[in-house]
Each structure stands twice: as C-alpha cells, then as structure tokens.
Amino acid sequence: MPGDKSISHRSLMLGALAIGETRVTGLLEGEDVLATAEAMRQMGASIVREDDGTYRVNGVGVGGLLQPKAALDMGNSGTSTRLLMGLLASHGIIAAFTGDASLSGRPMNRVIEPLSQMGAQFTPSPGGTLPLMMDGCEPAVPMIYRLPVASAQVKSAVLLAALNTPGITKVIEPVPTRDHSERMLKGFGAEITVEEADGERHIAVSGPCDLTPCNIEVPGDPSSAAFFIVAALLVPGSDLVIENVGLNPTRAGLITILRQMGGSIEELNAREVGGEPVADLRVRHSQLAGIAVDPAIAPAMIDEFPVLFVAAAFANGTTTTTGLEELRVKESDRLTAMADALRLAGAQVEEHDDGLEIAGSGGEPLHGTSDAPVTTHLDHRIAMSMAIAGLASSGGVEVDSTDPIATSFPNFMDLLSGASA
Ligand code: S3P
Numbered sequence: 001m002p003g004d005k006s007i008s009h010r011s012l013m014l015g016a017l018a019i020g021e022t023r024v025t026g027l028l029e030g031e032d033v034l035a036t037a038e039a040m041r042q043m044g045a046s047i048v049r050e051d052d053g054t055y056r057v058n059g060v061g062v063g064g065l066l067q068p069k070a071a072l073d074m075g076n077s078g079t080s081t082r083l084l085m086g087l088l089a090s091h092g093i094i095a096a097f098t099g100d101a102s103l104s105g106r107p108m109n110r111v112i113e114p115l116s117q118m119g120a121q122f123t124p125s126p127g128g129t130l131p132l133m134m135d136g137c138e139p140a141v142p143m144i145y146r147l148p149v150a151s152a153q154v155k156s157a158v159l160l161a162a163l164n165t166p167g168i169t170k171v172i173e174p175v176p177t178r179d180h181s182e183r184m185l186k187g188f189g190a191e192i193t194v195e196e197a198d199g200e201r202h203i204a205v206s207g208p209c210d211l212t213p214c215n216i217e218v219p220g221d222p223s224s225a226a227f228f229i230v231a232a233l234l235v236p237g238s239d240l241v242i243e244n245v246g247l248n249p250t251r252a253g254l255i256t257i258l259r260q261m262g263g264s265i266e267e268l269n270a271r272e273v274g275g276e277p278v279a280d281l282r283v284r285h286s287q288l289a290g291i292a293v294d295p296a297i298a299p300a301m302i303d304e305f306p307v308l309f310v311a312a313a314f315a316n317g318t319t320t321t322t323g324l325e326e327l328r329v330k331e332s333d334r335l336t337a338m339a340d341a342l343r344l345a346g347a348q349v350e351e352h353d354d355g356l357e358i359a360g361s362g363g364e365p366l367h368g369t370s371d372a373p374v375t376t377h378l379d380h381r382i383a384m385s386m387a388i389a390g391l392a393s394s395g396g397v398e399v400d401s402t403d404p405i406a407t408s409f410p411n412f413m414d415l416l417s418g419a420s421a
Contacts, residue, residue, distance in 0.1 A: 001220030001221055001224050001225050001228075001242060001243065001244050001245055002028050002029075002030070002220065002221055002224055002409055002410070002411065003026040003027050003028035003218035003219070003220065003221060004028065004180075004218055004219055004220065004221040004222070004223075004246050004276075005028050005030065005032060005033060005079070005221055005223065005224075005408050006079065006152070006178060006180050006221075007180050007184070007216075007218050007219065007246075007274065007276070008024075008027045008028040008030075008033040008036075008218055009032070009033055009036045009077075009079050009080060009083060010083070010156075010180055010181060010184050011024045011027065011055075011057075011184070011216045011218060012024070012027075012033065012036050012037050012040055012045075012047060012055070012057060013036065013040065013083060013084070013087055013160065014184055014185070014188045014211060014214075015045070015047075015057030015059055015213065015214070015216075016040035016043070016044075016045035016047070016057055016059045016060065016065075017059050017060070017061065017062050017064075017065075017087070017163065017188075017211050018057075018059040018061075018188055018210075018211035018212060018213040018214070019059055019060075019061045019210065019211075019213070020058070020059070020212070020213040021056055021057065021058050021213050022056075022057040022058075022059065022213040022214050022215070022216065023054055023055070023056055023057075023215045023216070024054065024055040024057065024216045024218060025053070025054050025055075025215075025216070025217050025218065026053075026217055026218035026219070026220075026274075027053070027055050027218055028218065028221065028408070029053075029410060030406060030407050030408045030409060030410055031075055031076065031077075031406050031407045031410075032075065032076060032077035032079065032080060032407045032408060033077075033080075035073065035074050035075040035077050035080045036077070036079075036080045036083075036084070037055075038073070039068070039072045039073075039074070039080065039084055040057075042068040042069070042070065042072060043060070043065040043066050043067075043068050043088075043093075044060040044064065044065060044066035045057060045058065045059050045060055046058040057213075059211070059213070061210070062163050062164050062207075062208055062209060062210060062211060063091065063138070063164045063208060065087075065088065065091045065093060066093070067093045067094065067095075068093070068095050071095075071096035071097070071098045071131070072084065072095055072096065072097050072098070073098050073099070074097055074098065074099040074103055074130070075099060075100055075103070075407070076099065076100050076102055076103055076331060076378060076380075076404065076407045077099070077103065077407065078103060078106055078153065078330075078331070079153055081097055081099060081103065081108070081130065082108070082110075082111045082153040082154065082156070082157050083153060083156050083157055083160055084097070085097065085108070085111050085112075085115060085134060085157055086111060086115060086156065086157025086158060086159070086160040086161040087157075087160040087161065087163075088120075088134060088136050089115040089118060089119075089120035089134065089136050089137065089140060089157075089161045090118065090119075090120070090136060090137065090138060090139075090140035090161045090162070090163070090164040090165045090207075091136045091138055091164060092136055092137070092138035093136050094133065094134065094135050094136070095133070095134050095136070096131060096132070096133050096134075097130050097131065097132050097133075097134065098130055098131045099130045099131075100378060101378060102331050102332065102377065102378035102379065103130055103331075104125070104129055104130045104131065105129060106129065106130075106329055106330075106331075107127075107128055107129065107329055108122075108124055108128050108129055108130065108132060109124075109128035110148075110149060110151060110153075110154050111153070111154055111157045112124060112128060112132075114143070114145045114154070114157070114158050115157065115158070115161055117141070117143050117145070118137065118140040118141050118142070118143060118158075118161055118165060118169075119137030119139075119140045119141050120134060120135065120136050120137045120140065120161075121134070121135040121137070122134050122135075138164065139164075139165065139166050140161060140164065140165040141165070142162065142165050142166065142167035142168055142169040142207070143169060143170075144169075144170045144172065145158050145169075145170070145171050145172070146171075146172040146174070147171065147172065147173050147174065147175075149326070150173075150174075150175040150177050150298075150299045150326070151177060151326075152177035152178040152179075152180075152181070152250075152299075155171050155173060155177060155181065155203070156181040158171050159171060159181050159182070159185065159192075159203065159205055160181070162205035162207050163185075163190060163205065163207050163208065163209060163211070164207060164208050165207045165208065166207060166208055167206070167207065168204050168205070168206050168207075169204070169205050169207065170202060170203065170204040170205075171202075171203045171204075172200050172201070172202055172203075173200060173201040173202075173203065174199075174200050175296075175299055176201055176250055176299065176300075177250060177299045177302075178248065178250040178251055178299075178300075179194075179248070179250050180248070180276075182194050182203055183275055183276070184216075184275075185205070187214050187216075187275060188211040188212060188213075188214055189209075189210070189211055189212040190205060190209050190211060191205065191206040191207075191209050192204065192205050192206075216274055217273050217274040218273075218274055219244065219245075219246035219273040219274055219276045219278045220243070220244035220245050220246055220278065221246060221408075221409075222245055222246045222247065222248075222251045222252060222254070222255075222304075223251070223303045223304060223381075223408070224408065224409045224412075225242050225245040225281065226254050226303075226304045226307050227307055227384045227385065227387075227388050227409075227412070227416075228240060228242050228283070228415070228416075228419060229242065229254070229255070229258065229263075229265060229281065229283050230258070230307045230308075230310055230311045230388050231388045231391055231416070231419065232283035232284065232285065232419075233258065233263045233264075233265075233283060233284075233285060233286050233288060233311060234285070234310075234311065234314050234388070234391065234392040235285060235391050235392055236285050237285060238283070238284060238285040239282070239283075239284050239285070240282070240283050240284075240419060241268070241280055241281070241282050241283075242280065242281045242283065243280045244273070244278060244280065245278065245279060245280065245281050246273075246276050246277070246278055247267070247270075247276075247277045247278060247279055248276050248277060249277075249300070250299070250300055251300060251301075252300060252301075253297040253298070253299075253300030253301030253304065254301040254304035254307075254308060255281075256297065256300075257291070257293055257297065257301065257308060258288070258308075258311065260291055261288040261289055261290070261291055261311065261315060261319075262286055262287065262288050262289050263283070263286045263288060263311075264283065264284040264285075264286045265281055265282075265283050266281065266282040266283075267279040267280075267281060268280045268281070268282055287315075287316060287363050288311055288312075288314065288315040288316070288360070288363075289315055289316045289317055290312060290315040290316060290317035290318045290319040290320075290358070290359075290360050291319055291320075292319075292320045292322075293308070293319065293320065293321045293322075295321075295322050295323025295324070295355075296323075298323055298324060298326070302326060302327075303330075303381060305321065305324060305327055305334060305338075306334055306337075306338050306381045306382055306385040307381070307384070307385045307388060308321075309321075309338045309342060309349075309356055309358060309385070310342070310385050310386070310388050310389045312356075312358040312360055313342050313345075313347035313349070313358055313360060313361060313366065313389065314360055314361050314362075314363055314364075314366075314392055315358075315360035315361075315362075315363075316360055316362045316363070317359075317360060317362075318357060318358065318359050318360065319357070319358045319360065320355065320356075320357045320358075321355035321356055321357075322352070322354050322355040323354055323355065324354050324355045324356075325353070325354050330379070330381075331377070331378060331379040331380065331381065331382075331404075331407075332376075332377035332378065332379035332382060333377075334379070334381070334382065335351055335355065335356060336351060337375070337376075337377050337379060337382050338356065338382065338385065339351040339356055340374075340375065341374040341375070341382060341385075341386050341389075342358070342389065343369075344368060344369065344370055344372060344374055345366050345368050345374070345386065345389050345390075345393055345397050346366035346367045346368050346369055346393065347359075347361070347366055347389075365392055365393050365394040366389065366392065366393040366394070367393070367394050367395065368393065368395050368397065371398075373398040373399055373400040374386045374397060374398065374399045374400065375400050376399050376400055376401055376404055378404050379404055380404040380405050380406075380407045380408050380409065381408075382399075382404075383399050383401065383402055383404050383405050384405055384409065384412055386399050387399065387402075387412075387416065
C-alpha cells in the first residue's frame with residue numbers, strides 16, 4: 001500500500017519546522033502531499049527527493065517560516081489547507097490560500113474560529129471558504145479549545161499553532177479522532193501531553209518549542225487499503241494479501257464493521273512501523289450481511305464510508321448508517337454523490353439527512369440502469385469506490401474521470417489491474 005496520507009503531510013510539515021535533516025521513507029507521492037511539500041518550500045524549507053524515493057527535509061525552525069511570495073495552492077487538499085492555516089497562524093506572516101473547485105466549496109470557519117481566538121486574522125471568500133487571506137499573529141495567544149466537531153484537522157490546526165505560541169494551548173476532544181499529530185509531535189520532541197478525563201481527551205502543547213529532526217518510515221494507508229479489502233470481499237473466488245496496512249485504532253473502524261458484516265479479514269505479520277501498528281491483511285471473498293452501523297465508530301472510518309456503501313450494496317439485507325453529516329463537507333457531498341452513483345449502478349439506496357440506507361443485492365452482481373457515467377465531483381474516493389463496485393457488476397461501472405485518484409493513490413489503477421489478473 002502507498003504511504004499514509006495523513007502521516008505523509010505531517011512528516012513534511014514537522015520536518016520543515018525542525019532544525020536539521022528529517023528523512024522520510026514511504027512518503028505518499030500523491031498530489032495532496034506534493035501540495036504540502038511545495039507550500040513548505042515556498043516558506044523556506046528544503047525538501048529533496050532522492051532517487052530511491054527517500055525525502056530529505058531540512059527545516060527552518062519553529063518561528064522561522066518565511067513570508068511566501070505567491071499564493072499557496074492547496075489543490076484538492078483539505079488537510080494541507082487546514083493544518084497549514086494552523087501552522088502559519090502563529091507566525092508573523094501573511095499568506096493567501098487557494099484551491100480547486102472542490103476545496104473552494106469546503107468550510108474553513110471550523111479552523112478560522114479557533115485560530116482567530118489565538119490572534120490570527122482571516123479574510124475568507126463569502127461563506128467562509130477559499131480563496132482566503134491569513135494574517136498570522138506572533139506571539140499568538142494560548143487557549144483551551146473544546147472541539148465542536150469531531151475533526152482531526154481542526155485538532156491538528158490548533159496543536160500546530162500552539163508550537164510557536166508561548167504558554168500552554170489545550171485541545172479537548174469529546175470524541176477521539178485520528179491521533180497521528182499527537183504521536184508525531186512527541187516523536188519530534190514537542191512538549192505535548194495527552195490525558196483522559198471524564199471520557200474526553202485533553203491534549204496540551206507547551207510552546208514555543210523546538211522540534212528535533214526524525215527518521216520517519218511512513219506506514220501504508222488504511223484508507224487506500226480499504227478499496228482492496230472491499231474488492232476482495234465482493235469478488236467471488238478472491239483470496240488477497242494486502243501488505244503494509246496501518247492499523248492505528250483511530251483509523252481501523254472499517255475493518256471492525258466489515259468483520260461484523262461477516263467479512264473474512266485476517267491480520268498477518270503484525271509489527272510496528274514509524275510508531276504505528278501495521279499488519280498484512282489476508283482478505284477472502286465473503287457473503288456479507290447488512291447491519292446498522294454504530295455512529296460512534298464514524299470518526300475511526302470517516303474516509304471509508306464511500307467504499308463501505310459499496311460493500312453494503314452487495315450484502316444480504318439492509319445496511320443503515322446514521323450520524324454522518326460530516327460526509328457532506330468532504331471532497332464532495334459523499335452521501336448524495338454515493339447515493340446517486342450506486343443507484344446509477346443498479347443498487348437500492350435511500351438517502352437521509354445523516355446517512356444512507358442500502359438494500360443489498362444478496363451477492364448478486366449489480367446491473368446498471370443507464371449508460372451515463374458516474375459523476376465523481378473531483379472526489380478521489382468516489383472514483384475508487386465506484387471502480388470497486390464495477391468489479392462486482394455485470395456490465396461494469398463507468399466513472400466520468402479517474403483524474404482525482406492521483407490526489408491520494410497514484411498507482412491505484414495499476415495495482416487494481418494486477419490484483420484482478
Ligand atoms: C484527516 C482528517 C479527516 C479526514 C482527512 C484527513 C487528517 O478530516 O477526512 O482525509 O489527516 O487529519 P476531518 O478532520 O475533516 O474529519
């Protein structure tokens with residue numbers, strides 16, 4: 001599997017803030033991560049790719065980011081945008097953030113609000129979106145922030161702002177989200193503590209702090225593995241080993257749910273890579289059964305719902321999902337996009353405000369009802385999910401564009417052709 005997208009972004013950002021050389025192996029070379037690399041270069045970091053794919057990052061030190069001379073083009077990447085808004089908010093620089101049509105429709109007020117409390121000033125487009133201008137504040141003001149929405153990006157934005165903020169900045173997380181920022185900040189020597197109190201996570205960073213360079217081995221991305229896991233479960237006769245899958249518990253919700261549905265997923269060769277649990281997964285074709293998915297698991301599989309909806313379309317019985325309002329503000333509105341796409345492919349889907357209800361085919365191939373291609377709305381995960389649906393459909397599925405896949409999984413098509421050989 002290609003490197004984890006979340007960890008790849010953070011490796012470059014933290015490496016760019018450390019003084020000295022950080023070496024990163026297994027970095028995801030998707031467009032989103034390359035957008036982060038380019039932005040860090042624009043602010044003074046040196047990021048060099050060696051012939052073997054290792055990246056050498058020489059940072060500028062916390063507080064040492066330079067004023068970028070041009071707008072920071074974030075492409076399709078919400079993670080680059082929101083984390084960098086945090087990182088820059090406590091530096092005395094002015095930056096413009098731009099992005100593609102999908103990113104320019106996504107809400108930024110969720111980061112503008114806490115970062116404004118810390119002293120940064122923002123001029124977003126109407127509706128709180130990109131393009132926006134940010135005027136950072138140095139020294140910024142520390143604060144205690146309780147996350148109003150379960151979002152690792154918002155949490156990380158505040159924690160990254162805290163690095164160059166004098167005093168203790170604390171984020172309180174009522175619902176745990178992916179914890180790569182916390183793990184990696186520790187690895188880079190930041191003063192960070194994580195405590196549980198009354199069922200909530202309290203994460204405190206004491207700034208300003210220096211970061212020490214690291215050697216990072218990026219584990220494989222469970223969100224990319226998800227497409228192959230579901231493909232193997234759905235296609236009769238499959239027996240697939242997927243190597244190098246990150247299994248951080250804050251990311252592994254899809255595997256839990258697919259096992260509850262009756263999926264045969266075995267963990268082999270469990271090990272640790274870059275401070276994260278990793279295993280190879282052996283996945284065999286299984287007849288899945290529909291379930292009611294517990295909404296509490298959503299943050300641990302937030303990017304995997306599109307492909308879970310595909311799995312549900314082939315299950316015995318009905319799968320219901322609730323509590324998924326956040327899916328409407330991803331790279332596309334993933335509830336509407338997947339309901340439309342699956343219906344076009346011949347599945348029975350009801351869309352509700354906060355989730356989908358899908359009546360499965362009982363393992364029978366889907367038959368599309370129209371020749372029109374599925375609309376992917378510049379969303380890589382819609383394109384890949386529907387490619388997997390196509391594998392288990394009698395006439396295949398046509399998607400309008402495979403271009404968005406390059407944002408997170410550039411060799412997806414090659415791997416998929418290889419796996420189905
Ligand atoms: C990410 C957090 C999640 C996820 C995104 C990556 C991260 O977003 O959907 O793909 O790396 O922190 P939210 O924080 O908006 O849930």
